[in-house]
Amino acid sequence: MKTCLVVDDSRVIRKVARKIVESLGFACEEAGDGQEALDQCRKHMPDAILLDWNMPVMNGLEFLVALRAEENGKKPVVIFCTTENDMSNITQALRAGADEYVMKPFDGEIIESKFAEVGLV
Amino acid sequence: MLTESKFRFLSEDVKKRSGLMLGPEKGYLVESRLSPLARTEGFASVEALVDQMMRGDAALSARAAEALATHETFFFRDRTPFDVFAETIAPVLKTVLHGRKAKIWCAACSSGQEPYSLAMLLEEMPGLDADIVATDLCNSxxxxxxxxxxxxxxxxxxxxxxxxxxxxxxxxxxxxxxxxLRQMVRFEVGNLLEDFGKYGKQDVIFCRNVLIYFDIEAKAKILDRLANQLQPHGYLILGAAETVVGLTEALKPVPGQRGLYARPEALEKIKAA
Known part of the structure; x- marks a missing residue:
């Protein structure tokens, strides 16, 4: 079974995202900030990562840059999922190595559409 | 809810205007789509609105037909037709058009996502330019x-x-x-029941997810008339739940390409090549 790591400091968002990615056939793991996510990736690299931007300790963009520098760090498909909805944020994320970008608020349909876009479903 | 006779009047009137079939099971749809119209037009109920239509208010009938149409659409809907366009249709057009711009018609384009998706593909694709005309019954x-x-x-x-x-x-x-992209697409009001002559001959016609709402007779007539608007090498693309089979002899499915149809003589050429 493919795995998806949901990285968000909001437990509510993680719960909503978990339901959606599980319905798409993924096993779901969770992390509350970028550092936690990076620690988890070093132990087990997931197939996909749903990534919030603004988080304490290490934000999503810092995490992404660190992830892509890791051994095997190019493997996960990274989908930003954030309220940072400006074009400038989107291009910054893409340059840092994001594969897709979801602007909050999101629903299951949008996540499924974006997963299809990057070939995950 | 409407009485049986008023529902029958409404469904016949709408079918005449737009081709849309309203079976008796569509009562919920009539209520949900005509209630907002009834409110904005100042009627106390959908029934009062239909009463006014029955008095011969043609403008109101036209607005009701628009309100009852389905406008569901999104960018690159169903993906396959756009892959087929890029991988199968575009290479053929490049060889037959000799530098001329392709003519593409999106019939029943709704809020424009389909023609704009095509415009994106064309812009990303070197060597093929097109004029896209996109039509819909509904002004809004x-x-x-x-x-x-x-x-x-x-x-x-x-x-x-x-x-x-x-x-x-x-x-x-x-x-x-x-x-x-906006410059590549021209939007016009167009009714599938009315004459297509003004659009001229097309290289490609997209007519997706609209004929499912029409009865067999209307489907057959429209498919014949769409075939008439195609260049000899032209392609028609229908929705995933639609087909020409059993409805017209003027078009045949292109083998191995879901949703893609061409004139029989064009298929003979493809087979021979």
Whole structure:
């Protein structure tokens, strides 16, 4: 079974995202900030990562840059999922190595559409 | 709810105007789609609105037919037709057009996501230019299409983020299709029951997810007339739940290409080649 790591400091968002990615056939793991996510990736690299931007300790963009520098760090498909909805944020994320970008608020349909876009479903 | 006789009047009137079939099971749809119209037109109920239609108010009948149509659409809907366009149709057009611009018609285009998706593909594809005409029965969706303004929700359905960045400008909470793409598409009011002559011969016609709402007789007539508007090498693309089989001899399915149809003589050429 493919795995998806949901990285968000909001437990509510993680719960909503978990339901959606599980319905798409993924096993779901969770992390509350970028550092936690990076620690988890070093132990087990997931197939996909749903990534919030603004988080304490290490934000999503810092995490992404660190992830892509890791051994095997190019493997996960990274989908930003954030309220940072400006074009400038989107291009910054893409340059840092994001594969897709979801602007909050999101629903299951949008996540499924974006997963299809990057070939995950 | 409408009485049986009023429902029958409504369904016959709508079918005559737009081709849409309203079976008796569509009572909920009539209520949900005509209630807003009844309110804005100042009627106490859908029934009062239909009463006015029965008195011969043609303008109101036309608005009711528009309100009853389904406008569901999104960018790159169903994906396959766009892959077929890029991988199968475009290479053929490049060889037969000899530098001429392709003519593409999106019939029943709703709020414009289908023609704009094609415009994106064409812009990303070297060596093929096209004029796209996109038609719909309904004025209000065409206004939206012409403006090219889409909500955050709409631009996240079916659209890769790279395409959003490449082909849209952000204006506050909404996203506007680039002027380049807007220039490639001409939007016009068009009714599938009316004469197609003014559109001229097309290289490709997209007519997806609209004939499912029509009865067999109307489907057959429209397919014959669409075939008439195609160049000899032209292609018709229908929705996933639609077909020409059993409805017309003027078009045949292209083997191995879901949703793609061509004139029989064009298929003979493909087989021979």
């Amino acid at each position: 969706v065409l206004e939206k299409a012409r403006a090219g303004l889409y909500s955050q929700f709409e631009v996240q359905r079916g659209l890769a983020i790279q395409r959003l960045v490449k082909h849209f400008e952000q204006t506050g909470d909404t996203w506007r299709i680039s002027p380049r």
